[in-house]
Amino acid sequence: MHARPLFIASAIALLVGACSPAPEGGQQASAGRAAAATADPAATPPAAARADLERLRVDGPLPYARAASRLEFWAHYKLMKATGMEEALGGEQNAIAAMQAVSLAFERSSLAAQNELPRMVPTFDGTGMDAGLLGAGYGLVGGYLAGGMLNGGLSESQIAQAIENGPIKFDDPQGAMGVDITQSGLDTTLEHTVNENGVTGKVKTKVHIDACPDPQGKLVITIETESQMSAGAHSGAVKIKYRRERWLDDDAQLIEGTDGAADEFHIEMSGTGASGNPLSFTETSAIDRTGAVSGGVESQRGFTIFNPGDTEHTQKLRDGTLSTMRFMADAMLSGAMGKQAPWESGRCVELTVRSDPAKRKGARPNTAYTLFAEPRAKQDGAPAGGTVRATLTGAHSLNPRDKVRADAQFDYQNPQKKDQSASIAFEARSRRGVGRATLDFDTKKHGYRIVASGDGACSEPITVCDVSKPFTNKVCGGKVTWTHNPTSDRGGEFTFHFDGGKGFADAKGSYVLHGPEEEMTAIYTMGKICGQGAGMTACTGPRTFGAFIWTQVDDCKE
Numbered sequence: 001m002h003a004r005p006l007f008i009a010s011a012i013a014l015l016v017g018a019c020s021p022a023p024e025g026g027q028q029a030s031a032g033r034a035a036a037a038t039a040d041p042a043a044t045p046p047a048a049a050r051a052d053l054e055r056l057r058v059d060g061p062l063p064y065a066r067a068a069s070r071l072e073f074w075a076h077y078k079l080m081k082a083t084g085m086e087e088a089l090g091g092e093q094n095a096i097a098a099m100q101a102v103s104l105a106f107e108r109s110s111l112a113a114q115n116e117l118p119r120m121v122p123t124f125d126g127t128g129m130d131a132g133l134l135g136a137g138y139g140l141v142g143g144y145l146a147g148g149m150l151n152g153g154l155s156e157s158q159i160a161q162a163i164e165n166g167p168i169k170f171d172d173p174q175g176a177m178g179v180d181i182t183q184s185g186l187d188t189t190l191e192h193t194v195n196e197n198g199v200t201g202k203v204k205t206k207v208h209i210d211a212c213p214d215p216q217g218k219l220v221i222t223i224e225t226e227s228q229m230s231a232g233a234h235s236g237a238v239k240i241k242y243r244r245e246r247w248l249d250d251d252a253q254l255i256e257g258t259d260g261a262a263d264e265f266h267i268e269m270s271g272t273g274a275s276g277n278p279l280s281f282t283e284t285s286a287i288d289r290t291g292a293v294s295g296g297v298e299s300q301r302g303f304t305i306f307n308p309g310d311t312e313h314t315q316k317l318r319d320g321t322l323s324t325m326r327f328m329a330d331a332m333l334s335g336a337m338g339k340q341a342p343w344e345s346g347r348c349v350e351l352t353v354r355s356d357p358a359k360r361k362g363a364r365p366n367t368a369y370t371l372f373a374e375p376r377a378k379q380d381g382a383p384a385g386g387t388v389r390a391t392l393t394g395a396h397s398l399n400p401r402d403k404v405r406a407d408a409q410f411d412y413q414n415p416q417k418k419d420q421s422a423s424i425a426f427e428a429r430s431r432r433g434v435g436r437a438t439l440d441f442d443t444k445k446h447g448y449r450i451v452a453s454g455d456g457a458c459s460e461p462i463t464v465c466d467v468s469k470p471f472t473n474k475v476c477g478g479k480v481t482w483t484h485n486p487t488s489d490r491g492g493e494f495t496f497h498f499d500g501g502k503g504f505a506d507a508k509g510s511y512v513l514h515g516p517e518e519e520m521t522a523i524y525t526m527g528k529i530c531g532q533g534a535g536m537t538a539c540t541g542p543r544t545f546g547a548f549i550w551t552q553v554d555d556c557k558e
Contacts, residue, residue, distance in 0.1 A: 071314075071321040072227055072238050075269050079236030080229070084274035088231050089198055102201035102229060105194035183347070184379050185211045202228040209332055212348035212379050217248040217431025219343075221329045236271035236279075242322075244329035247289075250386045252343065252429040254334060258291040263329075265322045277302050285322070349384050349435030351375045351428045355412075359489040360439060361517055361552065362446035362468070365417055366396075371410040375428035375435045383407065386430020394422030394441075406430065414441045447556025450522070453547050465556035484511070494524065498531070505531030509542075513550065522548040 077099065080086040086095040167180040178189040190205045206224040213219050221244045228237040245262045247255045254260060264286040271279045279302040285295035334341055342348070352374045357367070375384035388408035392398040395415040404410070406428055415422055421442035428435040447465035462473045464484075472483040479500055486492035491512040498505040509526035523544060530539040 071267070071317040072240070075238045075267070079238070079269060079271045079279075082273060082279055083234045083236050083271040085199075085229070085231045085234035085236065087274075088234050094197070098197035098199040098231070099229065101196035102194055102199055105196050105201065183212070185209055198231055200228075200230050202226075211342035212377070212433055213248050213343060213431060215377070215380075215382065215432070217250075219246045219248070219333050220244070221333055223325065223329070234272075234274075236269070239266075239268040239270075240321075241266040242325050242329070244326060244333070246330065246333055248343070248431045248433075250429070250431055252386070252431065252434045259289050261330075262286070262288045263322075263326060264295075265318075265325070267318070273302060283318075285318075343433035346434065346436050348378055348433030349375050349428060349430070350378050351388075351426055351435030351437040353426050353437040353439055355439060357489065359517060360414075360441045361444070363414055363441065363443055365415055365420075365443045367414045369412045369414065369441075371412055371424070371439065373404075373406065373408040373410070373426050373428065373437070375406050375430065375432075377432040379432075382432075384428060384430045384432040384435065386428060386432070388426055388428045391425045391427075392422060393425070395420055396422070398424060412441075415443050418443045418445075420444075444554075445556065447553050448520075448550045449553050450548055450550050453521075453549055463553065463556065467550075489513075489517075503532055505529060518552045520550040522550055524548070 077096070080089075080095045080099070086092055089095045089098055163181055163183060167178060169176070169178045176189070176191045178187075180187045186209050188205075188207045190203070192203050194201045204226045206222070208220070208222045210219040210221065223242045224240070226237060226239045228235060230236075241264075243264045247260050249255050264284065266284045267282070269279075269281040273279050281300050282298040283296065284298055285293070287293050354372050356370045356372075357363075360369075371390070373388040373390070375386065375388065376382065377384050384406060386406050387403040388406050389403045390398060390401070390408075390410050392401075392412070395417075397413045399411045408428075410424075412424065419442075421440070421444065423438055423440045426437045426439070445466060447463055448467050449461050449463050451461035460475065462475060464471045464473070467484070468486060468489070470483065470485045472481060474480070475482050476498075479498055481497045481499075483495045484492060485494065491510065493508065493510050495506070495508040507526045507529040509524060511522050511524045513520040513522050515521050525542065525544045527542050528539050529543070530537065532538075
């Protein structure tokens with residue numbers, strides 16, 4: 001059996017890049033630890049949770065994916081017996097070897113890594129497979145890599161580009177892969193088919209991960225998997241659906257304890273018996289936010305797949321798979337696999353900050369400002385609620401300095417002396433996520449470079465080092481004398497005189513500045529324009545023209 005980088009692995013590597021296979025050393029021990037994960041990670045003691053996450057970072061997802069596959073190994077083993085597949089393959093030993101070969105092929109395709117075929121135990125109970133993946137494990141690997149993209153693996157600009165580009169799809173005779181990144185989350189699909197030892201194996205997975213919480217602070221991850229095995233006319237399938245919900249509090253922190261989590265686990269088994277009769281088994285279990293447990297066997301048709309002696313063992317495998325999927329789901333949602341959780345990055349909340357007065361650069365010392373901070377959820381534009389904290393770096397005074405309920409208002413007095421600067425960093429936190437913004441202030445002398453937005457004889461730029469005072473410039477090749485008389489930070493009056501040698505013209509009017517002070521657009525409105533040339537005098541009515549672009553410059557020199 002030859003190892004080669006398969007299609008799915010290549011597609012994952014292309015999209016994720018930075019993710020790599022788990023280290024070879026210690027994988028069997030890690031798989032044991034994965035199977036023994038705490039029943040509910042939301043209630044895990046902090047030290048134990050940190051240890052589990054550190055093992056995940058060191059060992060990667062493979063040990064956990066293997067542990068999550070044990071229930072499916074056991075289920076497929078039972079289906080092989082019930083459907084006649086085991087007999088068609090030549091007995092139990094051959095059936096187990098074929099299942100092992102199929103699962104290893106899936107493992108190689110998920111990580112493009114060669115693993116040795118382990119020594120099988122004589123009596124199979126679902127736990128002897130120390131390597132190899134089926135549907136649940138395959139889905140966890142795909143979800144882990146996808147979670148890495150959400151948790152800092154892609155920059156904000158890359159996410160924006162991916163959203164604009166739309167879903168990405170790859171197809172190949174061996175399988176298919178799809179990735180759809182949206183503002184609120186990510187969806188991945190994986191499909192793969194292998195043929196090993198006379199058995200055709202197929203696996204399909206769908207993983208959805210929320211990046212941004214809903215208005216109640218809820219985050220959801222869903223993992224849906226289907227694994228099939230067939231030999232000739234004999235086949236069996238196992239489907240698993242898992243849904244994990246977590247909630248954020250008003251400080252954008254995951255709520256710990258029972259009331260911060262809920263989940264649902266669903267398993268279906270199906271096949272056709274040796275005599276042609278349909279076989280099926282369906283079970284669902286759920287835990288809600290109150291800790292109430294519900295569910296059980298929903299249907300069973302054609303036969304009893306698990307005899308009474310198997311019940312306890314099957315329950316342990318189910319609980320182990322559920323525990324592992326819970327742990328991995330929480331790691332995907334919480335940002336534990338990357339730099340930070342997506343809701344903490346600013347992806348989910350837009351924090352708009354403004355000041356009154358609006359002029360913050362080149363302002364007079366001791367100017368009093370009222371600052372406004374308004375966080376909005378990007379998903380629906382609704383007020384995010386929660387709190388806003390403002391942190392001042394530099395002079396002079398900011399009040400209050402503690403958290404303020406959103407929408408927030410602060411009072412600030414800028415530096416008391418000239419040539420000083422300060423900045424205020426704002427952070428909004430709520431159950432909708434985290435938003436950040438900064439306002440900069442100074443009492444330095446700032447100038448502007450003024451240029452017409454179009455081409456022409458009068459498009460040469462002029463530089464003015466203090467636009468708060470009247471200034472006069474020669475433009476249009478020196479033929480026009482242009483004077484500005486500011487009446488506020490956002491506009492004023494102007495006059496111009498044109499002297500072309502054979503005639504002249506005079507006009508006056510007003511100008512208004514629009515946009516952020518770093519780059520403003522000036523619109524000019526003239527009153528009566530009167531000119532004289534060739535012995536004639538004429539006047540025209542009012543007109544508006546522009547636009548001229550005023551771009552702020554530091555270290556101004558005229």
